[in-house]
Amino acid sequence: MHSSCRAALAALALTLCSNTLLAQEQGDTRSDAPKPHAEAAQTPAESAKPPAATHRFWDRENDWLFAGVAISRSLDYSSTLNFRRRGRNEVLLTNAIVDNHPAFAAIEAGATGASIGVSYLFHHYGHHRLERWTSLVHIGVATGGAIRNYSLKTAH
Numbered sequence: 001m002h003s004s005c006r007a008a009l010a011a012l013a014l015t016l017c018s019n020t021l022l023a024q025e026q027g028d029t030r031s032d033a034p035k036p037h038a039e040a041a042q043t044p045a046e047s048a049k050p051p052a053a054t055h056r057f058w059d060r061e062n063d064w065l066f067a068g069v070a071i072s073r074s075l076d077y078s079s080t081l082n083f084r085r086r087g088r089n090e091v092l093l094t095n096a097i098v099d100n101h102p103a104f105a106a107i108e109a110g111a112t113g114a115s116i117g118v119s120y121l122f123h124h125y126g127h128h129r130l131e132r133w134t135s136l137v138h139i140g141v142a143t144g145g146a147i148r149n150y151s152l153k154t155a156h
């Protein structure tokens, strides 16, 4: 994702969050103590937290998750082009779109943005586990697709 786009999303999230989250944020940990973000999202510990516990949308865990989504979409992009070069048809999108590289790249970027938007909606309505899972599932699906693209044998 372009940094300008990211900055715009961050600004939007800040604007929307500032009113509701400012009060809770006072006690928010700003320490740089390293935490295992990826693992933390998958442990049941999060569900044990009281539902009132909230966090900044653009916290470090989401930073990592969204970076993961962006990376997995890039993998999908490059693996799909690799797949096309080997003469197989892209089944999810038409070949015309996949072969139009700028348009396909925009679709991949759009998928990343849409995923962050869905995460934000879950966050806004207090579904913080679903918020994390949106990114985790997206990463899993996109990366799984990329692995499948690369592992398929060349058609000829």
Ligand SMILES: [Zn+2]
Pocket (backbone or CB within 6 Å): 055, 056, 057, 122, 123, 124, 127, 128, 131
């Ligand atoms: Zn949240």
